[in-house]
Amino acid sequence: MSLVEVSGIVTGYTPGRPALSGVTFSLDAGEAVAVLGPNGGGKTTLLRLLLGELPVMAGTCAVEGSPAYVAQAGRARLDFPVSALDVVLMGAYARTPAWRRLGRGERERARAVLDRVGLAPQAGTRFGALSGGQRQRVLIARALLQDAALLLLDEPFTGVDRASEAGLLAILDELRAEGRGLLVSTHDIDHARRWDKVLCLNGAQIAFGAPADALTAQALHATYGEELVTLGEETVAVHSHHDHG
């Protein structure tokens, strides 16, 4: 089942000034697609489009259901008086009428998804007191409580140490195996290689396909331009800031 069907899409923040154009790709259930590109290349713009927050200026965009969005943990307010459980429970807000309290059932489900990402003991810990990797797992747990078939993950490995990264990757593999679709924006070519498909963006679509087909030297140079450093047979994308594009 196709969760995302995008064809010839043009979108942007200001009328008449596209930030991203010519994007055509699809994402099926149980599939993970990496969105690779430099800062300002259009990765976050694409995620915002799929969330319905940006207009379709041209082309067609079909998204199955309401996707869950996993923001970079570093963009959340660490000084808020909220526990890990409080943050996960935000995933139940949409289905709970404003005049009703979050029920016991939602709390049990929230604890279950926290357990699933390995953070049951930290349920009562203040979000800001968790490590970068733990915060990212809490945000994934929040997306799981939303019970969305499609998860949009914005640079999920930014600010996460190697050990936590391995844990996060294992969780994402599990989600993919149970039939959820994942769209993972990243600036890291090594990460992009491990997903089913890669979409290279730099203001427009550069390439889309299996990693072996899409991550050619030509496509990477078109994606990263001057930021690309080639070391022997390995290619490394150099970036200076987190992505906002």
Add this chain to the structure above:
Amino acid sequence: MFVAPVDALVDPFTTPYMQRALLAVVLLSVAGGLFGAWIALRRLAFFTHAVGTATFPGLVVAAPAGIAAPVAAMGAALIYTAGLARLLRDGRLRADAATGLLLVAALAIGSILAGDVFASGAGVDRLLFGTLLGLSDTDLWLAGAVALLALLSTALLGRTWLATGFDPGGAGALGVPSRLGDWLLLGGLALAVVASLPAVGALLVSTLLVVPSATARLLAGSMRGLLLGGVGLALAEGICGLWLADGANLPPGPAIAVLGGVVFAAVALVREAT
């Protein structure tokens, strides 16, 4: 022998004007503590102070123009907010700089209108610092309405305000009406400011709307703690300030403001030392 100290605490509140002041403090503490929690979390303290100050020219114009003071104050607050939005639109000015710039402009315009145009005289003090001891029925009804609004909006919109403030980029995908929630929060704050004006004046709205919740923020580990702590501190500071003002023959608004500042400083110092 135990009756005398109790009498000393209760006696000041036996007169009708002090009872009205006490009722106003209770109602405004509910509004101030609840809205104050969101002000503290959303970093709107300076904006709230500025909106309060911006009502000054509206209040000066109200009586000579035959406009109800709350309406004139609300109008001035809206003009201020629209001006701020315009200044920030092209992104060249930082929000705090623009807020300060317009705050000074509003104060200056108010001063000129009060001094040179309408010759407001001694009434200016009351507009700037309020008077808890001379509140009208309308003032109390307005305070009650805003207290009810604060309770209802926190119950119905609290989750939206929490999710939007915690993670602005991700709140939309959680299905909460972030933009509408933000507008309603700013509207509620403006009404709370207007309702506080008769009691504490244009310059001291932070006394009820910012200081208690900023203090509670230093201590609270949960949203519930922040909301209840803000209301509790606003009540305690308001009642103690009123009692002190009566005993020492001080204006109540400034007395509550000073007390709030002292409590904030004490809590901050203790927290830093522990």
